[in-house]
Amino acid sequence: MHITRRHFFRFMGAAGASAAVRTPSAHAWQSKAPPDPFGCLVDLTRCVGCRKCEEACATVNDLPEPERVNCQCTIFEKDRRPDDKTYTVINRYYTGKVDAFDKPIPTYAKVQCMHCQDPACVSACIVGALTKDDTGAVHYDVSKCIGCRYCMVACPFEIPAYEYDDPITPRVMKCTFCQERISKEGGLPGCAGICPTEALTFGKRQTLLEVAGKRLLENPGRYIQHIYGEKEVGGTSWMYLSSVPFEAVNLPQLPDTPSPKLSETIQHSLFSYLWSPVLLFGLLGAFMARFNRGNDSKQNNADKGGA
């Protein structure tokens, strides 16, 4: 199946419209994004695929050493995804770009949790084990998790991974944005701290948007005129600049509407103060009284249970 952009927006439009109809203004959905979060800007035109970020990530997060650390050749033959032992990976894409000698130019793209401004996983989590904190990091608290994996269903970037091989205490595994490190003054995420080509820029999200805008402005022709993550699903803390179309490097086309907006709007307009269940209870009670009036009520009551 392929959802074209046009169809996608058509049904999102319908979704939005019907949500708007349902929603009394008092319940209007509001973003819960932190006011001044950190972010990270990935400039794909600068990345050379050295995979130092993968290595640094594994070190600072006590993860197993990445597959073939020193091999920048065959590792790129398969398209990799972050998994339960890897929070970030670099993939190589040939998108049809060629250099002056007709040699195809690779584009390297880093994958990790995008730390959405209004994360679907945080909204979905049954116990609130996932939270978006003031640093911008989407934080996972294993002590609350029951392992329902609804976060994985919800994530538009397919990021949370699961320890499927652990029978009793599996965890959801995903990039932490090095929350502890960036909470300290001057702290950097492991990956951003090591990147030798400055493909990764860490800073306040607002500042990074300015930096990105400036790069787009000052290098005409170098970039696609779009900051991926500025608006996608309501904005993400990790953002990308690229010279090739974002879909070509596996960054999915997404609507600007935050993922949780529709479901939260429906849930809250229906169930705030449990008004609709209480109303339904009252209505059904009235019906019950009305339709069972003529009967011998004693006999009836005794029979109702289980009958």
Next chain:
Amino acid sequence: MGHKTGPMNRPLWTPGVLVMLVFMFAGALAVIARFTGGIGYVTNLTNARPWGIWVGIDVATGVALAAGGFTTAALAHIFGRHYYEPVTRPALLTAVLGYTFVVIGLLVDIGRSWAIWKPMFYWNFNSVLFEVAMCVMIYLTVLYIEFVPIVAEQFKGRINLPGILSKLNNPVDKTLQVADRVLGKVMWIFIILGVVLSCMHQSSLGSLMLVAPTKLHPLWYTPILPLLFLTSAIAAGYPMVVFETTLATASFKLNSEMHILAPLTRITIYLLGIYLLLKFGDMVVRGTWVYLLDGTYQTNAFIVEVLFGVMLPWAMLLNKTVRHSSKGLFTAAALIVGGVVMNRINVFIVGYRSPLSENGYFPAPSEILVTLGLIAALMFIYRVVVTYLPVLQESKEVSS
């Protein structure tokens, strides 16, 4: 009341029951494998495909098919159609067992089964799943409370525990008597509560996928998905009763209940019609009919679901001859039940697409064995309960 329910008092160990035991045993082995090797050892689930048939069938479909419980209770007890009371007990039993097995299925599926109590203490009001879990938990309790009078009816005044336990005969009997008397007075609260809770979580099961707009095929992804889940569950309620009553009466060689089932399905014409109208209206409004002829397997699954699971049985029920022939009625009911099963599987499995990884999912053999084992166990316990408790209508020869 005109009807007389009673225990079946038939031999329990029939060949059919032995087949169920085989499936239960195989399922138990697979469950043991899951709790020793992990979910990854027995399933084909991946990071791109976190929910498979344990959620799509054991949980989502199980909840939908247990809708006979609250729909018959609403009809007979709330809307005062006492004529239909004979089918409320088997429907209640199906709901009790259905929801019990939903919880057992969840225990197998969630990674940290021992932590299943945590949602009671860690609340996330933004989570649709949180609401579903709370409703299912409370509703299961309500169902067990509604079932107490059936147990009381059978054992009141004849508690006869063996050996040293016989000292407890009197206290247990007293408790049963008191519980029965108290419940008789307040049962109406639980009956209404059961209907309210059902409406809440039947619809919210549909809201589950709304948080992932890019991951569900647009033929199913619609803001009215909760409404579609609610109406389809309600529409499938009576057909499910027809389906299981027909099977039970045939299996126990009881009198057919056609005089109740035929008029019951007349209501289904309206309920299913409303669902069909919503489904088509939604398709037209969102313009998703453009996908219908693209030939992908998701689209074909959608066509089969709507054509054979909704339109065909709806047309059949419109025909009076079909409604009054037990074969025709059973076929139509089975199609509607099948249609809801297909719909839930389509929403949670077939229509689900992982946008970044190529991921075809087909359940692993051991994954299927767990599901089959749970279904077999459910049927086995149903059989045990109706054998020893007054759930089904006795044959006329016996009761008159």
